[in-house]
Amino acid sequence: MAELSDNPALAPLQGPSPALPVAVAFSGGADSTALLLAAAATWPGQLHAIHVHHGLQAAADDFARHCETVCAGLNVPLHQVNVDARNEPGESPEDAARKARYAALAEAATTLGMKSVLLAQHADDQVETMLLALSRGAGLPGLAAMPQRFLRNGVHFERPLLGVSGVAIRAWLAGQGVSFIDDPTNADTAFTRNRIRHELLPALEKAFPQFRDTFARSARHAAQAQELLAALAADDLAIVGNPPAIRELRKLSRPRQANALRHWLRTAHQCAASAAQMEELLDQVDACATRGHDIRIKVGTGFVQRDGDSLRFLPVMPD
Template identity: 45%
Template sequence: MAGSLPSFGGEALPPRVAVAFSGGRDSTALLHAVWRLAGAQGVEVHALHVHHGLSPNADAWESRCRAQCRRWSRRGAPIHFQASRLGLAPPPGASIEAIAREARYAALADMAHAVGCRLVLLAHHAQDQAETFLLQALRGAGAAGLAAMPAQIERGGILWCRPWLALPREAVEAYVQRYRLGHVEDESNASPVFARNRLRLEVWPALSVAFPQAAKVLGRAARHAQDAAACLDALARADLQTVARPGGGLDIGALRALGEPRLRNVLRLWLHEGSGHPATAALLERLSAQLSEDRPGTWQVVTGWQLRCRRGELQLRLQGAALGRGAVPDSVAAPLRLRIDGAGWFPAPAWSGGLQVDVVACGGVPLSTLGWVELRPRLGGEQFQRAAGTPPRALKKQFQLAGVPAWARDGPLVYDARGQLLYVPGLGLDARAVGDCEGGAAPEAVDGGLRVGLTWRPEPAS
């Protein structure tokens, strides 16, 4: 149980162990458990704390964690406390959780390397795992996402372990009570802005009453997904051997012969490994549909990579600097969300520009229908309607008709929360989103409120 740590693959603790110590309840309990065990085993313990710079209380948390380690050190084996300050300033619309998580793991890895620790323990428990599984399911994830968190994984020369991943949250709570451990409360854990908090505070209480085994069985489902993801990866690697051509491209005939699910599976691996970024489900769907037609074509993939279909071969190429300012910047790995809640300037630094939103008398979109919008790269195949009464046509065609030069065609496409294309730099608002402001408008456009126009502006070259 929580009073003793599970073994690590049957081995004793290594001579040096690090615990990722936020000062919260779970990592306080884990650090305490490791400290008690380490004293008996003569293991050197390091507590690694990351100060994200996001909360006004972060200084106090760091001081409290440091003081806690000092107190325990006086009573037994020493705990070496390390802290790293990040000072994150996420751009508007960016996922604070995702940015903080990525920066946190990088800081933990740096600290662990600096003190010579190859094992870092994280205090996630069974409910954390179940929540991760559900959140992934609610995002429409496949096997790799549903696999949630691994109990242990080697990354960057460090073994990241979650020894309590199968332990019920209640067991950790009981441990904390038994040893009367004080801990910090992160006020952001109560904010409904974060999906995990909404799930934890609003959904989980009802779910666990209706399904008392929820945490346990969802953890089991995550382990099934881990197996499935491993099998899919092995299959993709085997298939890649059969479809790869000597120059690194893929044989389209051989791809087609695999059938659609295996074709998407192998493309997912090839695109991820080739570009360093995961391919979206939408891109994979589009590609598998277009490859079945055997037409030459070029598609822009996120992060500045381009896919070309030539002479029966699919090639992945990095777009050159020759594309100029219009090229999709390398840092755009995923669609970027912006919350448009009024007129003004909404910067999108990852795209080296921003959206100007202005109130207009007629011809704009109702402000109330905007809310969250998504900035996405062109993937190819989009349809755009230039004016009411004209048919929607391929975006490429519309650019040609409007005389938009090639270098100006790679700005972000702006979509609304339902996935409707709203705005294209160089072309303006899609007529389907505008409706008719004199009456007879599209139903969603009639609200009697403010109407706004959108303009994409690249940042001035420095």
Template identity: 45%
Template sequence: MRLRSLPGHEVRALRPPAAATRGALAALRRFVRARSARAEGEALADAARPLAVAFSGGADSTALLLAALRLWPGRAVHALHVHHGLQPAADDFAAHALARCDDWGLDCRVLHVRVRQARGDSVEEQARLARHAALHRAARELGCAWLLLGHHADDQAESLLLALLRGAGPAGLAAMPAAANRAGLWLGRPLLECAAPQLRAQLDAAGVPYVLDPMNEDPALRRGRIRRELLPVLDRLEPAWRRTLGRSASLCAQAAEQLSAQAGRDLRACRGEAGLRLADLAGWEPPRRAQVLRAWLAELGLRSNAEQLDNLLRQLDAPAQAPVLVGIGRARLWRDGEWLRCEAGGA
């Protein structure tokens, strides 16, 4: 573990200098104002409700946690630290999180998770799923309506670039939403407009320590290579890349929302107890049909890729006498008279 702090400096104050969180606090205030006109904003702004903050101990989550303390000085703020056990420094990261929260008079809970991998799985993706599941469970147990995450503008840009490299559509290119509800818990990312160097510089100037995770710079991971090799090139070509890529992600999110709403209406129109009416599907252009099928499969808990959907669309365009039989995960889809059916647990 590498620790950033001023030489000989010890943090033993409930609230570090205001300058340490100037950028994060301003972003958090704008985030709260933006939600104030919506239903979810009431629980966020209510200082009587407990609040959870995902606290890795890195610069971004440190800035966010301290900004939350300044904005809501009397509020019950819970720091949640996920211990993946994926690297030797994991114990040191947890110890740092506990020590800082003790300095600041905060409750900090260390959540131990196991990252399970099957062959071909991405370590990053499985760690992300395990982390979010643990954070969600702990925040709900604490009675929190909101869990705040420290993702910043650099993270958003990296997510967009990763989605581009895997050929994602509008939903994938939307990257990370500023706010989203997951099974009754609101996830908020107030720092998406903040540049990572700005957050680090303000903490450094105030002498607030934070950890540097070596996995963030690991060239063996695609995100690490983007950060080390591609973003410096963007800095030279387009200094405003954080803002422009963030705007692209926002526009893709709007498009994805519209497509999802249309697919939901279409799905309600063509769905019956037996499945989907083939006559209704046949009346739509292939892109619209693909959106409906994707929405239907998602409702059934099935994840489909572009190749599977293309195969299904080709078979639906074949003569009615030809059977449609497509396997997706452990489910199978087939044509049954006027219906497209799906049976879970098939071969």
């Protein structure tokens, strides 16, 4: 097996070490296989693999057996977690699967005593995420795409391959003599992300060969700007209150009201308002000059409504 140093494309794993012991989220696909091989060579004896069994495909059991074979050959302990990734009404299948996957990874890592979890998203995935965000009219959080590191459910997640192209990963993997799974759903252009991957990225490669680097730079700029807006929102909410007092909220400019309200919904209620919902909410706050003015607007999975002198978020309870 080739050494990690044989391909500079995977040099991110030779940088600062994550907190050990560490787990790799291992699907059996090309990207997570390359990450697992490189991590096993870098941190022998400090590595576990976690396979999330979504149960969404008939071949899911075959994927799990493949992962068992690869991990046994590397002498890396494998832990399988089964999740129900079916989407709720109004929720996209991709979002449902992603939420279920991260929750399962965090729970498994905590149970196993892992300090970090490595994810195999790479530079092409980052570009796809940005293009998806642009197609949906996203703001800075969407344009910032995927962070290199983040904390979820008390577990540190890292994406060490965000600066590496998918082509470079597969080129390195080709010399390792280890098979990987080609998930047939990745070729299904009924999914927007797959259309981006198979139709837009080749066009970008032809027109702008450096697009991965320039998109990554733009994502970093957006992330830095969003950090500033989040800090401003936290300062404003410290004055406005949580839940926000309408009188104090009305003292802010409309853009700062929107920034504070988005931050409140995101951090206190894990909810995001659409552009149309936020505009309607701001209009209602602007019109809320009297105690008798009611507010009740559908936002995300619940309602924002007036409760006395403040705004409250009421989630919709499932039947």
